[in-house]
Amino acid sequence: GENVEQHPSTLSVQEGDSAVIKCTYSDSASNYFPWYKQELGKGPQLIIDIRSNVGEKKDQRIAVTLNKTAKHFSLHITETQPEDSAVYFCAASTYNNNDMRFGAGTRLTVKP
Amino acid sequence: EPEVTQTPSHQVTQMGQEVILRCVPISNHLYFYWYRQILGQKVEFLVSFYNNEISEKSEIFDDQFSVERPDGSNFTLKIRSTKLEDSAMYFCASSESGRLSGANVLTFGAGSRLTVL
Numbered sequence: 001g002e003n004v005e006q007h008p009s010t011l012s013v014q015e016g017d018s019a020v021i022k023c024t025y026s027d028s029a030s031n032y033f034p035w036y037k038q039e040l041g042k043g044p045q046l047i048i049d050i051r052s053n054v055g056e057k058k059d060q061r062i063a064v065t066l067n068k069t070a071k072h073f074s075l076h077i078t079e080t081q082p083e084d085s086a087v088y089f090c091a092a093s094t095y096n097n098n099d100m101r102f103g104a105g106t107r108l109t110v111k112p
Numbered sequence: 113e114p115e116v117t118q119t120p121s122h123q124v125t126q127m128g129q130e131v132i133l134r135c136v137p138i139s140n141h142l143y144f145y146w147y148r149q150i151l152g153q154k155v156e157f158l159v160s161f162y163n164n165e166i167s168e169k170s171e172i173f174d175d176q177f178s179v180e181r182p183d184g185s186n187f188t189l190k191i192r193s194t195k196l197e198d199s200a201m202y203f204c205a206s207s208e209s210g211r212l213s214g215a216n217v218l219t220f221g222a223g224s225r226l227t228v229l
Contacts, residue, residue: 034217043116043203043220044155089155100218102147102155 002027004092006103014111019080021106023090024072030092033066033073038087038105047088048075080110114138116221118204124227128193133224135187135204144187145205145218146179148172155203161187194228201225 003026013019025033031052036044050057050064050073057064061080066073077084087107093100117136125131137144146158159169161179176192187206191198202225205218 036220041222043205043222045220046217049217100145100157102157104154 002030002092002094002101004090004101004103006090006106008106009104010107010109012109012111013080015080015082017080019077019084019108019110021075021088021090021108022072023074023092023103024070025092025101026071027092027094028068028071029094032093033064034091034100035064035075036089036091036102038089040086044089077108080108082110082112084108085110114219116204116206116219118202118221118224120224121222122225122227124229125194127196127228131191131194131226133189133202133204133226135189135221136185137187137204137206138219139185141206141208141219143167143207143209144181145207146189147203147205147220148200149203149223150200158189191226194226196228199226199228
């Protein structure tokens with residue numbers, strides 16, 4: 001089955017700096033890669049996703065890149081703000097497969 | 113904005129007791145899921161459900177677990193005889209479609225924290 005690895009487990013940045021979180025996956029059939037943000041006491045919330053026919057996607061301060069050959073994808077947050085502080089999870093799933101697999105999570109702390 | 117609702121938010125139970133966690137998915141969604149997150153660990157897939165039957169389940173989802181859609185709105189997870197290691201946050205999620213049709217976006221509920229003593 002799919003195995004998703006995520007690094008780093010914790011990340012601390014100064015407000016205004018960029019943050020990068022990286023994930024790798026094992027199943028070459030995976031073709032949907034969402035990123036979730038989980039704030040304390042809440043469920044994961046989708047913030048951005050990318051499909052295998054796209055190499056990069058951007059939404060304001062958030063961007064995701066995908067390298068299918070290397071089987072890795074990354075989340076980039078620019079101009080970080082304290083409210084970006086949360087746990088971020090990457091995930092991967094395959095077409096027709098409902099068992100989305102998550103990475104272990106990255107706790108991002110943005111220091112004012 | 114439509115949301116997935118879960119009850120209870122927190123349940124404390126004795127080992128060996130049965131627990132039912134309830135979820136109300138988004139009304140026009142057809143696929144339903146349960147995930148669990150042991151404290152400080154990753155979110156783990158348990159089971160997906162479509163058309164009144166299980167479509168996929170993980171190795172975690174053994175015989176002590178069951179799911180049901182008893183009516184048109186609720187989706188439940190039952191743990192028959194709880195163990196200490198069942199203590200976790202259980203998340204329900206739903207999606208409009210299980211296929212990559214542009215709508216395979218999971219919406220998660222806020223979770224039900226289960227504590228087994």
